[in-house]
Amino acid sequence: MSKTTFDAVIIGGGMAGLCASIHLLEKGLKVALVSKGDPVISLSTGCIDLLGSTPDPMDGLDMLPEEHPYRLVGSDGIVESIETFKRIMAETGLDYVGDAHTNRKILTPLGTTKTTCLVPETIMHSEFSDEKYLHLISFDGIKDFYPSYITSRKTLAGYSTFDAGVSTTMAIASRFEEKRFLDEFISWLKALEVPPGKIALPAVLGIESSKEIISRISRETDRKIFEIPTLPPSIPGIRLFRRLKNLFQAKGGYIYWGNDVASFETTNNHIEAITLSTPGRPHRVGGRAFMLSTGSFVSGGLFAHRDSIRETVFGMDVYLPGPRQGWFTQDFFARDHEIEKAGIRVDKAFRPIDSDMENLFVCGSILAFSQVMKYQCGNGLALSTGFMAAKSLEAGIS
Amino acid sequence: MNFEHCIRCTICVESCPVFKVNPAYPGPKQAGPDSQRFRLDNEKSVDSWIKLCCQCKKCNVACPYGVNPADIILEAQLAYSEEHLMPLTAHMFANNYYMETLGSAFAPIANRVTGISIVKNIMNVVGISTYMPMPSFHALSLGRSWKKKGKGKKKVVFFYGCFLNYNRPDLGRKIRDLLVSMGLEVILPHQVCCGLPALGNGDLKTARRFAKKNAGILCDYIDRGYDVVYACTSCGLTLVHDYPGILDIPNGQKVAENTWNIHEYILDLIDDGYVEPVFGQMNKQIAYHIPCHLRALGIGYPATRLFDMIPGLEYKIFDENCCGLSGSYGFKKKNQETSIKLGEIAAKAITDTRPDVLVSDCGACRMQLGHFTRLDALDPAEILIESLTKATQKS
Numbered sequence: 116m117s118k119t120t121f122d123a124v125i126i127g128g129g130m131a132g133l134c135a136s137i138h139l140l141e142k143g144l145k146v147a148l149v150s151k152g153d154p155v156i157s158l159s160t161g162c163i164d165l166l167g168s169t170p171d172p173m174d175g176l177d178m179l180p181e182e183h184p185y186r187l188v189g190s191d192g193i194v195e196s197i198e199t200f201k202r203i204m205a206e207t208g209l210d211y212v213g214d215a216h217t218n219r220k221i222l223t224p225l226g227t228t229k230t231t232c233l234v235p236e237t238i239m240h241s242e243f244s245d246e247k248y249l250h251l252i253s254f255d256g257i258k259d260f261y262p263s264y265i266t267s268r269k270t271l272a273g274y275s276t277f278d279a280g281v282s283t284t285m286a287i288a289s290r291f292e293e294k295r296f297l298d299e300f301i302s303w304l305k306a307l308e309v310p311p312g313k314i315a316l317p318a319v320l321g322i323e324s325s326k327e328i329i330s331r332i333s334r335e336t337d338r339k340i341f342e343i344p345t346l347p348p349s350i351p352g353i354r355l356f357r358r359l360k361n362l363f364q365a366k367g368g369y370i371y372w373g374n375d376v377a378s379f380e381t382t383n384n385h386i387e388a389i390t391l392s393t394p395g396r397p398h399r400v401g402g403r404a405f406m407l408s409t410g411s412f413v414s415g416g417l418f419a420h421r422d423s424i425r426e427t428v429f430g431m432d433v434y435l436p437g438p439r440q441g442w443f444t445q446d447f448f449a450r451d452h453e454i455e456k457a458g459i460r461v462d463k464a465f466r467p468i469d470s471d472m473e474n475l476f477v478c479g480s481i482l483a484f485s486q487v488m489k490y491q492c493g494n495g496l497a498l499s500t501g502f503m504a505a506k507s508l509e510a511g512i513s
Numbered sequence: 514m515n516f517e518h519c520i521r522c523t524i525c526v527e528s529c530p531v532f533k534v535n536p537a538y539p540g541p542k543q544a545g546p547d548s549q550r551f552r553l554d555n556e557k558s559v560d561s562w563i564k565l566c567c568q569c570k571k572c573n574v575a576c577p578y579g580v581n582p583a584d585i586i587l588e589a590q591l592a593y594s595e596e597h598l599m600p601l602t603a604h605m606f607a608n609n610y611y612m613e614t615l616g617s618a619f620a621p622i623a624n625r626v627t628g629i630s631i632v633k634n635i636m637n638v639v640g641i642s643t644y645m646p647m648p649s650f651h652a653l654s655l656g657r658s659w660k661k662k663g664k665g666k667k668k669v670v671f672f673y674g675c676f677l678n679y680n681r682p683d684l685g686r687k688i689r690d691l692l693v694s695m696g697l698e699v700i701l702p703h704q705v706c707c708g709l710p711a712l713g714n715g716d717l718k719t720a721r722r723f724a725k726k727n728a729g730i731l732c733d734y735i736d737r738g739y740d741v742v743y744a745c746t747s748c749g750l751t752l753v754h755d756y757p758g759i760l761d762i763p764n765g766q767k768v769a770e771n772t773w774n775i776h777e778y779i780l781d782l783i784d785d786g787y788v789e790p791v792f793g794q795m796n797k798q799i800a801y802h803i804p805c806h807l808r809a810l811g812i813g814y815p816a817t818r819l820f821d822m823i824p825g826l827e828y829k830i831f832d833e834n835c836c837g838l839s840g841s842y843g844f845k846k847k848n849q850e851t852s853i854k855l856g857e858i859a860a861k862a863i864t865d866t867r868p869d870v871l872v873s874d875c876g877a878c879r880m881q882l883g884h885f886t887r888l889d890a891l892d893p894a895e896i897l898i899e900s901l902t903k904a905t906q907k908s
Contacts (some may be wrong), residue, residue: 119784119818147813152577153524281536285526289533292858323862348527357833364830369818373574374811393811395753395769415577 121147121369123508124389124402126376126428127416129154130494131479132408133359134196134501135508137203140366142509147400148363149371149391154356155414156494160344161318161351162221163211163233163498165197167491171216172232175490182484185492187463188499196499197233207358208326212239222315222343224260226268230491235351237320237329240313240341245271248312252304256282259345260317275307287319288350291328301335309338318342318350325354371400376428384471389428404512406504407459407467408479408497416481417457424457426481432469434460434483450489458483464511465504474511478504516585518578519546525572525582530835531565534854538565541572545582548589558593565848566590567839568713569805570750587712587759594715602640606841607716610706610723613679616650624649642849645884648680648876655685661700663693667787669778670734670741671701672727674748675710676876688744688775688894694901695779695788700739702730707748710841712755721760728756728764731771741772744894746807746874747840749774753810774807776815776893792823793903799896800868802859802882803832804875805839816874816893823900829866834859836873838881852881860885872896 128150409416677685756765837855883890
């Protein structure tokens with residue numbers, strides 16, 4: 116065995132891949148994570164949707180079709196995965212609140228609510244009730260947050276605008292990391308004499324130190340403060356991705372970032388290595404087992420041609436929901452386009468059914484029948500299948 | 514160019530250091546693929562903000578669709594420079610190699626002169642920022658130690674780059690000796706600047722001239738069975754990414770295919786059983802700042818896999834922040850504010866963890882972050898050398 120061979124090579128650095136890798140690192144394995152670019156979680160709200168249809172997400176499990184990947188994880192597996200995720204995030208210093216049995220509704224910049232399960236601490240006080248006053252803070256020139264969208268839907272609300280000197284969410288978040296800026300902001304906020312109630316801001320309260328920043332504002336104004344996730348660039352999504360990536364590295368994981376997988380080597384249905392298309396010369400990454408967590412269409416794990424769908428790394432057979440004319444429903448914004456069922460079918464050990472490769476495992480939204488839009492289960496599905504597939508991989512190589 | 518593949522997801526914007534601190538720069542999405550739609554062959558370049566991109570390539574790494582915004586922006590920067598009068602500073606930094614050759618030849622005088630306050634004032638007027646001392650020149654540059662060293666089945670050419678050559682030839686010689694200790698025959702042939710400063714300052718012609726010259730020299734050795742090894746990750750990225758890419762020189766692909774990062778190369782030697790180095794105990798906690806261009810090389814951070822072999826060594830990786838200097842970018846007065854802000858952000862992240870020492874593969878990162886953290890800034894090779902020396906002292 117070559118010294119530079121990894122125990123596990125995870126392809127796809129999103130939620131599923133990161134959670135799977137962290138589990139394997141905690142079990143003492145040598146892990147490489149290969150990612151084409153930054154993952155979709157860094158564009159997300161940073162919240163963990165588990166299953167959106169029922170107030171207790173776990174009640175919705177029985178209503179899912181038999182083939183849905185959650186059926187493989189099982190309710191115990193989901194509850195355990197959610198707890199593991201919370202433990203991991205607490206270790207990174209970005210705590211998440213909530214539990215697998217409770218959905219919550221958080222406020223969006225449109226003044227609507229979104230159902231989700233776990234949220235970062237900066238969003239935990241999010242609510243939208245007509246009985247209590249809510250004060251909104253916006254920033255001069257910001258394009259992704261118009262408080263009047265919210266106040267037009269809610270009578271008991273008002274807003275004020277702060278001049279941060281910059282107007283993009285990234286730049287404002289960066290300024291909040293400066294102590295002098297935060298001081299200035301807090302004294303401005305205090306001087307406003309806002310009517311009693313919670314205060315909400317777009318999610319720009321720092322990139323690295325959101326926890327310290329929000330607790331200081333809350334302490335000094337003696338109010339409950341919460342963030343409202345905005346359109347991408349989404350600061351809570353960036354925080355989540357970076358914390359997970361940094362934890363992966365702190366635990367000794369090795370990252371290959373920014374390249375396609377150009378090819379792979381097999382002997383007798385056993386994957387030996389993948390080759391990355393690095394500048395200059397291809398770079399070989401050898402492993403004992405491989406995990407595919409490249410995501411669905413948006414993340415590039417699946418690619419749709421006119422009449423077929425291709426899995427982009429190993430060229431595996433993809434489950435197709437019938438012929439193309441049935442892939443889409445007429446309503447563009449509908450949540451149940453059939454094409455969402457496309458993906459890789461796996462057995463109980465998260466091995467692909469339609470492939471002969473014996474040391475390959477699959478997790479995340481590339482799994483067939485996931486339908487994350489329909490069931491509102493994106494990050495929950497990613498992390499729970501990530502942990503479960505990692506356990507299976509671990510058993511497979513020991 | 515793949516600008517059509519952009520779905521405008523803004524993932525590149527999230528990783529852009531300049532966008533975060535300089536409101537005048539619209540970010541890689543707008544500066545790259547968005548504006549590219551309007552850049553027709555017969556249109557004039559009008560957006561002077563294009564020069565605010567520091568070419569850290571973080572957007573290339575972040576993009577999941579293979580758009581490579583930094584490369585689109587680089588082309589636009591070159592077009593802009595072509596159509597506009599290049600400022601004096603750009604000429605100076607593009608021809609950094611000649612400036613440094615002069616500086617090195619008259620090192621004692623040059624070093625004293627750049628520290629005088631009147632000279633600093635003149636530099637400021639010309640457009641050069643002086644928030645930190647200019648790197649000092651060294652008379653005994655590496656270009657004078659071209660003789661073959663070491664013996665072995667494997668032979669390497671060390672592409673040392675301008676920083677080691679003119680500013681830290683002592684470190685250059687140490688790295689050469691490290692390669693020799695790995696059982697390699699090492700040669701340091703005459704070479705010129707990799708061409709990156711010229712490329713970064715809008716002078717494609719000069720960059721190409723340097724690249725052609727180097728490619729000629731390197732291919733001569735490659736044909737005789739040598740591998741090319743670099744330590745400076747920006748020179749490395751230029752050799753493997755830009756020689757066959759934007760510079761498009763003859764034999765560019767050949768150079769790229771035969772060029773290795775030094776730590777990647779040593780790892781391969783260990784893996785093949787060519788050497789079995791014994792690393793000595795080192796009780797140190799290091800902050801490893803990953804240069805943006807090492808990230809862009811896509812080979813991971815190979816020095817960390819060697820650090821893993823050193824007993825007692827603890828390291829923490831910092832790969833999110835750009836140091837802000839970005840070669841000659843931060844030495845220009847107009848970028849000074851951006852550069853200082855980025856330097857302070859990167860330095861704070863590091864000093865918060867209270868490391869013993871700062872390590873980075875890039876001379877510019879070490880200069881900038883050494884300045885802002887007040888920590889000793891070392892090349893990863895120096896850590897390996899220290900550990901190997903400790904092992905031999907013990908036995």
